[in-house]
Amino acid sequence: MYNRYFACEPGSPIVKRQLSTVNKIQKLQRNTTSVNPQEGTSRRRYDPEGIARYYRRRPWLAIGRAIKVIWYFAGFLLGLLWDQRQHHGVEHTPKRAAHLRQVLTDLGPTYIKVGQALSTRPDLIRKDFLEELTKLQDQLPPFDHDRAMAIIQTELDQDLDVIYREISPEPIAAASLGQVYRARLRTGEEVAVKVQRPNLLPVLTLDLYLMRWAAGWLSPWLPLNLGHDLTLIVDEFGIKLFEEIDYINEGRNAERFATYFADDPHVKVPSIYWRYTTTCVLTLEWINGFxxxxxxxxxxxxxxxxxxxxxxxxxxxxxxxxxxxxxxxxxxxxxxxxxxxxxxxxxxxxxxxxxxxxxxxxxxxxxxxxxxxxxxxxxxxxxxxxxxxxxxxxxxxxxxxxxxxxxxxxxxxxxxxxxxxxxxxxxxxxxxxxxxxxxxxxxxxxxxxxxxxxxxxxxxxIVDVAYPYVARRLLNGETPALRRRLIEVLFKDGKFQWQRLENMIAIARSDRSFDLLPTAQLGLKYLLSDEGDFLRRQIILALTEDDRLHTAEVQRLWSLIQPDLKPSRLLDAAWRLITVNN
Incomplete structure (x- = not known):
């Protein structure tokens, strides 16, 4: 069972040491601490203290990687200084932004993920660099095809000919953490096979160790408005990264996502083939689309x-x-x-x-x-x-x-x-x-x-879709919290906001799926309930606010909702209500 966590590399010394490390892993599990990230445990769990203990005992690994990282970033920083000298602090340097993207790509998966995370931070990164970092998606070179096939065979513990009728000779997509093949199972289903890059875990743990060490030193000196200690941000990044390289966790996420959208005929989520899924290999339904x-x-x-x-x-x-x-x-x-x-x-x-x-x-x-x-x-x-x-x-x-x-x-x-x-x-x-x-x-x-x-x-x-959705949810009042928010929207400084209600109904009706009649039924049911006592009194006050009857506002509202409240529909709704109550 423990080979599911090892380094996704068939024939490596790590895999050969599996049997000798099982007892050690079991002891570690009893102590609830993962000490050796190179060898792993039966679950992929980010443990910064365990990672630090491991690499402190192997300083040569950390020193070698640190020298390489410093060398790459030194070249980039010198380029920035050259730009400032040549262009007098110009704020748009596309060549330097492309240089940063190349540095992150060359340094490997962890730094590619850092670049992707930074591409979401306009408070930290200049706009021209943001635009370049967004390119760090699927435009990455694949790893060796034979190694990928060997990983699949080792992980699934079966010959490829037993599992597949056919599998694509090259990956159809490659990303920072893995690559994807198109295949057909022996049982006939067309599937996507996602294979994790070999020896990924040692690379990630070493980089995270160095980042966390650097964060502890640099945090007091950096004028960054992060809202948290920089070390905690590295830890959160590490937690998310470990979740992402656990394909079993990804499969569970997919099934949970599918459960939420089970009532939506417009959303498709691929099925997971658990028989052919491990921590390092994920098999899911092939999606034929554009x-x-x-x-x-x-x-x-x-x-x-x-x-x-x-x-x-x-x-x-x-x-x-x-x-x-x-x-x-x-x-x-x-x-x-x-x-x-x-x-x-x-x-x-x-x-x-x-x-x-x-x-x-x-x-x-x-x-x-x-x-x-x-x-x-x-x-x-x-x-x-x-x-x-x-x-x-x-x-x-x-x-x-x-x-x-x-x-x-x-x-x-x-x-x-x-x-x-x-x-x-x-x-x-x-x-x-x-x-x-x-x-x-x-x-x-x-x-x-x-x-x-x-x-x-x-x-x-986006508001053409977003605000009708929010307006529809508020008008429907599906939960007490949403009903309270509707009241907050409709009343300001104790006065009923007629225009807001008109705007909300008009915008909600711009959504073709919105039907005002069920909403009106829910609203009436709420008004007649004990919970709706406050709103009943407020509406009566609103109708006579400022010492006058607000007949003009009521007329505008009626003109707005009349097309959806035709007499025949109202009679049908009333009959259904009577029969249900009886």
């Missing part, structure tokens, strides 16, 4: 591009605001349009979980942004960790209004997430904002999805 950026093939297949955008953005919002379990790496290589109009997600190695309070605060922040309640939005930023609880938010509120007000424009339709992210990044240097690590993943996810949507429709505005 990358979402392949607009020519999507058009040729006669697919509705706007419908694909709707599916992609709505599924992303459901992940963040309903499930709290989201795909943190939705780059174009991980999202496919299927010939039947569905969207498929693949690659579930990088996932994250949001707490309930975070999901609720995210809904708040969207509502406050759209309603231009910048004082409440600043409080949301404190709750979400973008601002310290000790920060004086009073000078920040007008700054938010200045920057975000321009982005919003005169209409909610003018909202664009990429634009707002770029504008918000300008505030990072003037005010004590920071990007929590979890939200760096969320920002990357949202910006990437919007970029994909724009490739399908250059006129796309």
């Amino acid at each position: 990358k979402l950026t392949d607009t020519e093939r999507i058009k040729a297949a006669g697919l509705d591009q706007d419908a694909l955008i709707q599916i992609g953005v709505t599924s992303g919002l459901r992940q963040l605001l309903e499930f709290g379990f989201f795909h943190a790496d939705p780059h174009p290589g991980n999202l496919f349009a299927l010939p039947d109009g569905r969207m498929a997600f693949i690659d579930f190695g990088m996932m994250d979980q949001l707490e309930q309070i975070t999901k609720e605060t995210l809904v708040d922040s969207v509502v406050h942004l759209i309603n231009k309640d910048y004082d409440q939005l600043a409080i949301d930023f404190v709750k979400l960790g973008f601002l310290s609880p000790t920060t004086d938010i009073r000078p920040i509120i007008p700054a938010l209004e200045s920057v975000l007000g321009d982005v919003m424009g005169s209409s909610v339709k003018d909202f664009n997430f990429k634009t707002i992210t770029d504008s918000f990044s300008e505030l990072m240097y003037d005010y004590p904002f920071r990007v929590p690590a979890q939200f760096a993943l969320i920002i990357r996810s949202l910006v990437t999805q919007e970029g994909i949507a724009l490739s399908l429709n250059p006129e796309f505005k």
Whole structure:
């Protein structure tokens, strides 16, 4: 059982030592500590103290790697100094940005992952470098095909001819941590076989050890607004990296993701073939589709591009605001349009979980942004960790209004997430904002999805889908928390906001899937309940507010909802209600 954790390298000395290390591993498990990251345990668990003890006893390994890393970055830093001297501090140097990307690629998987993580941090990295680092996705050279086949055979403990009818002679994709083959099982199913790079664990543990050591020394000297100790950030990076190289964990993530979307006929998640899956080899259902950026093939297949955008953005919002379990790496290589109009997600190695309070605060922040309640939005930023609880938010509120007000424009339709992210990044240097690590993943996810949507429709505005979704959830009032937030939206300073209700209904109705009648039924049921007593009284007060009957506002609302509340539908709904109660 223990070979599932070893270095994914058939015939290596590590694998040959398996039998002699089993007793040692069992002892380590009893002590709940993994000491030897080179040899491993039966589970891949990031243990910084255990890694440090291992390499402190083998300093020659750390010194050799440190010299190589310093040499590569010294060349890059000298290049930066040369740029400043030649160009007098110019802020856009594409050649140097490309140099950094090449340095990270040459240093291997850990540094490629660092580059991908930095590509989500506009508060830390210059814009021209951000654009270059986003290229660190699937444009990497594969490792030797024969070694990949040997890893599969060793991991699955069967001859390839017994497992597959056929397998592609070359990988169809290669990334920092592994590569993918297309194959057909003996039982006839077409599958994707993901194989981890050989000897990956020793490389990652050594790099993480050096990064953590450097973080301890450099953290006091770096003027970075990270919100945490730099060592803790390295540890969080290490935890996520270890999760990503555990293909069993990735398979479980995929099945959990599929469970959440089981009621959504528009989202496809590939099945996992557990019989042919280990820590280093993942076998999953093959997806026949087109990358979402392949607009020519999507058009040729006669697919509705706007419908694909709707599916992609709505599924992303459901992940963040309903499930709290989201795909943190939705780059174009991980999202496919299927010939039947569905969207498929693949690659579930990088996932994250949001707490309930975070999901609720995210809904708040969207509502406050759209309603231009910048004082409440600043409080949301404190709750979400973008601002310290000790920060004086009073000078920040007008700054938010200045920057975000321009982005919003005169209409909610003018909202664009990429634009707002770029504008918000300008505030990072003037005010004590920071990007929590979890939200760096969320920002990357949202910006990437919007970029994909724009490739399908250059006129796309994310709010065309996002705000109808939020408005629909608030109007439906599915939970007590959402009902409280609806009341907060509809009342400001004790006064009923008629215009907000009209805007919310109009925007919700712009979603073709929104049906006002069930929402009206839920609203009526809520108003007649004990919980709705406060809202009943407030509505009665609103109708006679300012010593007048608000008949004009009621008439506008009726004109807005009348098309969805035809007499025949109302009679059907009333009859169903009577029969259910009887």
